[in-house]
Amino acid sequence: MTIYDEFAFIDKIKPNKIHNQQLIAGIGDDAALVGLPQDRDQIICLDTMVEDVHFTTKTMSPNQIGHKALAVNISDIAAMGGIPAYYLVSIAIPKTWSQVDVEAIYEGMHKLSEAYQVDLIGGDTVFSPGPLMVSVTLIGYIEKGKKLLRSNARPGDVVFITGTVGDSAAGLDLLLKHGSNYSYNNSETYLTERHQLPSPRVEIGCHLAILDRVSLNDISDGVASEANEIAKASNVDIHLDEQKLPLSNQLLHYSQERAMEYALFGGEDFELIGTTSATDWEVFQQQMVEQNILVTKVGSVVEGKGEVYLSTKGTLTLLEKRGYNHFK
Amino acid sequence: MTIYDEFAFIDKIKPNKIHNQQLIAGIGDDAALVGLPQDRDQIICLDTMVEDVHFTTKTMSPNQIGHKALAVNISDIAAMGGIPAYYLVSIAIPKTWSQVDVEAIYEGMHKLSEAYQVDLIGGDTVFSPGPLMVSVTLIGYIEKGKKLLRSNARPGDVVFITGTVGDSAAGLDLLLKHGSNYSYNNSETYLTERHQLPSPRVEIGCHLAILDRVSLNDISDGVASEANEIAKASNVDIHLDEQKLPLSNQLLHYSQERAMEYALFGGEDFELIGTTSATDWEVFQQQMVEQNILVTKVGSVVEGKGEVYLSTKGTLTLLEKRGYNHFK
Numbered sequence: 001m002t003i004y005d006e007f008a009f010i011d012k013i014k015p016n017k018i019h020n021q022q023l024i025a026g027i028g029d030d031a032a033l034v035g036l037p038q039d040r041d042q043i044i045c046l047d048t049m050v051e052d053v054h055f056t057t058k059t060m061s062p063n064q065i066g067h068k069a070l071a072v073n074i075s076d077i078a079a080m081g082g083i084p085a086y087y088l089v090s091i092a093i094p095k096t097w098s099q100v101d102v103e104a105i106y107e108g109m110h111k112l113s114e115a116y117q118v119d120l121i122g123g124d125t126v127f128s129p130g131p132l133m134v135s136v137t138l139i140g141y142i143e144k145g146k147k148l149l150r151s152n153a154r155p156g157d158v159v160f161i162t163g164t165v166g167d168s169a170a171g172l173d174l175l176l177k178h179g180s181n182y183s184y185n186n187s188e189t190y191l192t193e194r195h196q197l198p199s200p201r202v203e204i205g206c207h208l209a210i211l212d213r214v215s216l217n218d219i220s221d222g223v224a225s226e227a228n229e230i231a232k233a234s235n236v237d238i239h240l241d242e243q244k245l246p247l248s249n250q251l252l253h254y255s256q257e258r259a260m261e262y263a264l265f266g267g268e269d270f271e272l273i274g275t276t277s278a279t280d281w282e283v284f285q286q287q288m289v290e291q292n293i294l295v296t297k298v299g300s301v302v303e304g305k306g307e308v309y310l311s312t313k314g315t316l317t318l319l320e321k322r323g324y325n326h327f328k
Numbered sequence: 329m330t331i332y333d334e335f336a337f338i339d340k341i342k343p344n345k346i347h348n349q350q351l352i353a354g355i356g357d358d359a360a361l362v363g364l365p366q367d368r369d370q371i372i373c374l375d376t377m378v379e380d381v382h383f384t385t386k387t388m389s390p391n392q393i394g395h396k397a398l399a400v401n402i403s404d405i406a407a408m409g410g411i412p413a414y415y416l417v418s419i420a421i422p423k424t425w426s427q428v429d430v431e432a433i434y435e436g437m438h439k440l441s442e443a444y445q446v447d448l449i450g451g452d453t454v455f456s457p458g459p460l461m462v463s464v465t466l467i468g469y470i471e472k473g474k475k476l477l478r479s480n481a482r483p484g485d486v487v488f489i490t491g492t493v494g495d496s497a498a499g500l501d502l503l504l505k506h507g508s509n510y511s512y513n514n515s516e517t518y519l520t521e522r523h524q525l526p527s528p529r530v531e532i533g534c535h536l537a538i539l540d541r542v543s544l545n546d547i548s549d550g551v552a553s554e555a556n557e558i559a560k561a562s563n564v565d566i567h568l569d570e571q572k573l574p575l576s577n578q579l580l581h582y583s584q585e586r587a588m589e590y591a592l593f594g595g596e597d598f599e600l601i602g603t604t605s606a607t608d609w610e611v612f613q614q615q616m617v618e619q620n621i622l623v624t625k626v627g628s629v630v631e632g633k634g635e636v637y638l639s640t641k642g643t644l645t646l647l648e649k650r651g652y653n654h655f656k
Contacts, residue, residue, distance in 0.1 A: 024369060025475065025477060028478075028561070029408070029477050029478055029561075030373060030403075030404040030408055030545060030546060031372060031373035031404045031405060031407070031408050031466075031468075032371065032372045032373065033370070033470070033475060034370045034372070036366075036369060038364075041352060042361070043359045043360065044359060044360045044362070044414070044449065044450060044465075045358060045360065046416045046418055046450055046465060047452050048418040048420065048452040048463070050420055050456060051457075052457050053454060053456075053457060054454070075358075076358040076359045077359060079358040079359070080357070080358055080359050086372070088372065088373075089374075090418065090463040092376065092461055122372060122373060122374055124376040127378065128381075128459070128461070129379075129380050129381060130457060131457055131458050133420055133456070133461060135452070135463050137372075137374060137416060137465040138359075139372065144363075147352065147353065147361060149357050149361075150356075150358075216358075218358060233356070233357075
């Protein structure tokens with residue numbers, strides 16, 4: 001993209017509506033300026049997506065790239081039990097990308113930002129002599145004193161997972177095989193869209209934030225990796241019941257054989273995995289049933305030294321942390 | 329860099345000291361969690377540096393790249409009159425970069441963060457199939473209700489500049505000619521270090537934040553560009569007196585001929601340019617004199633339609649906004 005200048009481009013992507021009334025000055029000065037709520041703590045996260053590392057134009061449209069770049073960050077805020085509020089975008093654009101495609105990235109972010117009431121307040125637009133890179137910083141809030149950290153798990157806790165897992169990895173598998181313009185059937189389209197247009201679980205995170213004590217992770221790197229992070233940070237063991245892991249019919253239809261591999265090690269489902277006391281689990285489960293939201297008890301927390309075991313028909317197997325690691 | 333994994337690397341760069349006591353959880357969870365001050369507004373900015381676009385390894389050491397990536401952001405907070413508090417780093421690392429060099433980037437940031445009492449609270453570390461990219465998000469605070477925006481200039485204001493301008497561009501010129509390992513004399517070293525290790529003007533920004541009304545920009549793109557931004561945002565004209573622009577002896581010694589070109593269009597000085605009422609200018613100037621900080625009155629604000637004029641021996645010339653534009 002070389003046809004117009006940075007200043008004209010910024011004017012173009014500047015939102016014309018504000019969701020957070022405490023925004024004092026957004027895009028257009030050295031920095032953004034926001035007023036602060038009195039009864040909240042703040043959550044800040046950042047995720048970067050690189051072309052041909054985290055996505056390819058074969059598997060994702062520009063619109064979907066934008067959606068996902070923001071969604072993975074909203075998911076991190078959800079995993080802290082928070083509500084997203086503001087985002088900043090750093091984008092490095094190669095010459096080979098057209099103006100229309102770059103704008104489509106911003107449109108993908110913008111559409112998702114409308115759904116979650118998040119405001120674009122700044123960023124940086126630079127030229128890339130290499131691949132396209134999109135880095136999003138997201139700022140959110142949570143009620144003062146609430147901490148849904150990985151280190152909160154205690155022996156006796158119930159381990160739960162929201163929605164279904166493994167779909168995104170199966171979807172990516174399909175997209176790598178056939179590309180994004182292939183005529184997928186309904187069941188396959190469900191899987192590819194789970195990969196391309198993930199829905200962060202902000203609403204469920206907020207329900208969890210009301211409970212006394214919750215450990216929580218979003219599933220970006222597969223169930224095995226996320227469960228290990230909670231076990232290690234909390235210095236407890238986690239036992240997962242293989243039979244109880246929530247798998248979609250679409251996933252089982254696509255490959256019954258590899259479904260468990262996708263669920264445990266595939267990642268990018270952006271569902272939530274967490275633990276809470278048996279008492280609070282009852283309360284939470286009831287709320288979810290009333291709202292018709294799928295949440296599944298998948299195991300339990302026991303005393304230990306930070307390991308995860310998979311229980312298969314009564315046999316326990318050590319489940320190691322493998323998942324997506326950019327340097328391997 | 330491929331020799332160790334992301335998790336070991338994060339353990340390595342995690343700071344072992346906290347400057348801001350309101351930090352509840354930093355690196356190591358889905359997101360960072362911070363408590364919020366009651367009497368402040370928040371400032372957020374983001375700047376990205378790309379290898380071979382914003383710097384080359386011929387002109388900057390890894391340590392200096394880290395210093396500068398954080399410094400340009402601290403400068404943005406200074407230009408809002410704020411105090412920096414937290415930063416997040418997104419880094420995309422090519423295979424060709426060694427572990428030692430990547431760690432040196434973080435050391436450069438860390439050293440500067442100690443000087444400005446800023447805490448590293450998160451980020452993302454990814455592989456780059458292209459150039460190295462460093463993107464820093466910085467969060468800071470300012471007293472509630474204070475706004476040192478570009479749009480604050482009014483007719484009758486004094487225009488001022490901190491320090492000297494043009495040094496960084498001359499330094500870059502030297503570095504592009506001879507590289508960073510050349511034996512520069514003292515005067516030349518002053519110029520190259522002004523390019524490689526800029527000092528953001530946070531302290532001066534804080535003094536300005538006490539005044540009634542101040543418009544302010546940091547000089548990242550040259551005096552001409554920054555003055556134009558203020559003039560346009562405030563819908564006033566700015567007259568700059570060429571004779572009064574603060575140039576260092578080292579710059580004049582290096583090239584009397586090109587000194588003014590460097591000052592007006594060179595950029596990356598990370599000094600501040602701003603305007604305030606004549607009364608407040610007196611107060612501010614007195615404070616700066618007492619602290620032995622150089623601040624120079626370089627012109628005045630008049631009614632107009634957002635243009636900047638350079639006054640040279642009584643003749644006014646339109647000074648257009650040209651400076652660094654990544655897409656040109």
